[in-house]
Amino acid sequence: MSTAELDAIYLTIALATITTILLLILGTPLAWWLSRQKTSWPALVEALVAMPLILPPTVLGFYLLLLFAPDTALGSAWEQLTGTRLAFSFSALVIGSVIYSLPFVVQPLQAAFQRVPENLLRVAATLGAGPLDQFRSVVLPLTRRSFITAASLGFAHTVGEFGVVLMIGGNIPGETRVLSIALYDYVESLQFAEAHRLAAGLVVFSLVLLFLLYRRDRRDSWRVRA
Numbered sequence: 001m002s003t004a005e006l007d008a009i010y011l012t013i014a015l016a017t018i019t020t021i022l023l024l025i026l027g028t029p030l031a032w033w034l035s036r037q038k039t040s041w042p043a044l045v046e047a048l049v050a051m052p053l054i055l056p057p058t059v060l061g062f063y064l065l066l067l068f069a070p071d072t073a074l075g076s077a078w079e080q081l082t083g084t085r086l087a088f089s090f091s092a093l094v095i096g097s098v099i100y101s102l103p104f105v106v107q108p109l110q111a112a113f114q115r116v117p118e119n120l121l122r123v124a125a126t127l128g129a130g131p132l133d134q135f136r137s138v139v140l141p142l143t144r145r146s147f148i149t150a151a152s153l154g155f156a157h158t159v160g161e162f163g164v165v166l167m168i169g170g171n172i173p174g175e176t177r178v179l180s181i182a183l184y185d186y187v188e189s190l191q192f193a194e195a196h197r198l199a200a201g202l203v204v205f206s207l208v209l210l211f212l213l214y215r216r217d218r219r220d221s222w223r224v225r226a
Helices: 003-036 043-053 057-068 073-082 090-114 118-126 131-142 144-159 163-169 179-188 192-225
Strands: none
Touching: 003 043, 003 090, 003 144, 003 179, 043 057, 043 090, 057 073, 057 090, 057 163, 090 144, 090 163, 118 131, 131 144, 144 192, 163 179, 179 192
């Protein structure tokens, strides 16, 4: 395996790890808030969160690229604070990945939070537990498996991104050239042996991860039935 491929693997793992951590930090309160709403207007927020599921990645990447440009408020502020441009940087990949993978974390968590019995939260409240204590002592233990699922899906989806990362990150070795971009490079240059190696690795990774998740879900389901 070449140094360029090792760099791509490292960048991909780093991107997926950072993105997953940020998704859990941002997605957990968002999913909890959505699960508690009883009116219909939060459906607009749900629609915005879910848009990456059906929106072509290049569309999202295009508008993010415009947003990250140096002549915009965000791009200019970023350059003043960091001394570097936001577009075509690793930071841009992180921001884009968080937005693109958000539904893969928010939706499993929201569904899990909605299954938490309200009477358990009311009992905890009568015992003097505040909202944070209720979430930590009641909600988290009941939804622990959903957090594992959400984190796994967020991580795997980030690993497999292509359109968004290509639009906002380009193909800069050692900075934005992740595995999906490296695979595209090999195919474009007709290096099919190298392309097969990367593609097969991604297929195996995806299959193993999904197998472990589904096996755990089936095992838990049979335990409940028993």
